[in-house]
Amino acid sequence: MGRVYNFSAGPAVLPEEVLKEAAEEMLDYRGTGMSVMEMSHRSKAYEEIIQTAEQDLRDLMNIPDNYKVLFLQGGASQQFAMIPMNLMKNGVADYIITGQWAKKAYQEAKLYGQANAIASSADKTFSYIPDCSDLPISENADYVYICENNTIYGTKYKTLPNTKGKTLVADVSSCFLSEPVDVTKYGVIYGGVQKNIGPAGVVIVIIREDLITEDVLPGTPTMLRY
Amino acid sequence: MGRVYNFSAGPAVLPEEVLKEAAEEMLDYRGTGMSVMEMSHRSKAYEEIIQTAEQDLRDLMNIPDNYKVLFLQGGASQQFAMIPMNLMKNGVADYIITGQWAKKAYQEAKLYGQANAIASSADKTFSYIPDCSDLPISENADYVYICENNTIYGTKYKTLPNTKGKTLVADVSSCFLSEPVDVTKYGVIYGGVQKNIGPAGVVIVIIREDLITEDVLPGTPTMLRY
Structure with missing residues (x-):
């Protein structure tokens, strides 16, 4: 069975390349030896994730x-x-x-x-x-x-x-x-x-x-x- | 690099078999054609997830x-x-x-x-x-x-x-x-x-x-x- 494109009003479809990247990084996020779900919110790796997410949004919306x-x-x-x-x-x-x-x-x-x-x-x-x-x-x-x-x-x-x-x-x-x-x-x-x-x-x-x-x-x- | 065992006081290490299962299901959760993150909270597939989670906890803790x-x-x-x-x-x-x-x-x-x-x-x-x-x-x-x-x-x-x-x-x-x-x-x-x-x-x-x-x-x- 292939991927389903969900048009429903609630949660929506996510880009396949994003899901693939998330799957690949599940046991080792960029050499940290752990999943994003296992790391401290105070770690450098996570800090970069949240700061990049914010910056991307700032750039996209010119905030x-x-x-x-x-x-x-x-x-x-x-x-x-x-x-x-x-x-x-x-x-x-x-x-x-x-x-x-x-x-x-x-x-x-x-x-x-x-x-x-x-x-x-x-x-x-x-x-x-x-x-x-x-x-x-x-x-x-x-x-x-x-x-x-x-x-x-x-x-x-x-x-x-x-x-x-x-x-x-x-x-x-x-x-x-x-x-x-x-x-x-x-x-x-x-x-x-x-x-x-x-x-x-x-x-x-x-x-x-x-x-x-x-x-x-x-x-x-x-x-x-x- | 191998997996790191995180002993820190915050978020903790997750079982490898759980992470592997999550990675494998990332693009297609049990034949639904979508990730868990893409499905409606009202869907049958999700309903089973949340009900099973609750039942597991009830069994473990004898709630x-x-x-x-x-x-x-x-x-x-x-x-x-x-x-x-x-x-x-x-x-x-x-x-x-x-x-x-x-x-x-x-x-x-x-x-x-x-x-x-x-x-x-x-x-x-x-x-x-x-x-x-x-x-x-x-x-x-x-x-x-x-x-x-x-x-x-x-x-x-x-x-x-x-x-x-x-x-x-x-x-x-x-x-x-x-x-x-x-x-x-x-x-x-x-x-x-x-x-x-x-x-x-x-x-x-x-x-x-x-x-x-x-x-x-x-x-x-x-x-x-x-």
Whole structure:
């Protein structure tokens, strides 16, 4: 039996040359005498792996130096909580609801402050992206949240919302690395890697460094602070 | 160069036959035509993997049916927050401090309620396990917390603390599966798998099912609820 090309919405197919390389290095990663899975996260060999991964992403997306790149666990769903816990300084955020994932993020944010649904396409089963050129952005909104691509409904933002100067936070799980983006237009770009970048289990968060502060909501777990 | 046997305190050596099997299955897991890393978490092939993993652990540890086995992310450090967020119904927990990891768990618990250090071996650089036969367990303690094995200091509980009927929660990251245990003596047994069970990235939580409730602390992220 040959290789199957998996088109499903979840975890996606990986390049054969990558899988072959991983298989070949399984018992001895580049002369270290061990698998990547056996080495210390403080070892030189691993340090080079993670630094190269970050640099490759920085090169591909042209990520400016004042943005941090974080490789995290917990999936996009954990970001639904981490974003308000870390960014809701005023306790207010505006959400644009274009599908189930944006809705889940919005509902989670309500646990932490005033989350406003400032636009939605729920009226037509999320079959379109609302006009976002002049939305009622809250005066004290800490951020405006979007899910940039909505696989289930086949919709994608063609232009980013006019946030009227507020920080834009975008879940790009299903369009990550699929086209050139101007990172400077976002405060946070994040997504699970399982569709476009690698195997399931990692979420990448690209965040402007001034958004990373000690001033998080009370009760934010240490491991959930950017 | 031959294989290196890694004795370090962090991620440990994996069995060669396991690595070989993983390498051989990298492009085609048992005739599915794809790698494990490419398949849906809802597929039959993956369902069998996770169910077999759970059953193997249940068999090895003789885990009773009224305990759930959870495979989670975030490491033991994320459990330091999840435990109080999920179990502190009275807002009180007792901690026995036998090393840096117990201390970190204790400090994290203080974010969520009254965490009491009811015993400690900090006076002699954690070189011993305190006498835990008659500790001042708090009357309304939701649980008593220990780190069962302390690699850095070379100490391990030979007998479990007398919790006077309170739920025992134990971090067993560095002694997981190293000897027979009576699961029924614990409310929660948890640990990172990277030392004794598998590659880094997963934490296993074995939890008595009556401890899993909807009644969690306000602000507990959805993904952090047992």
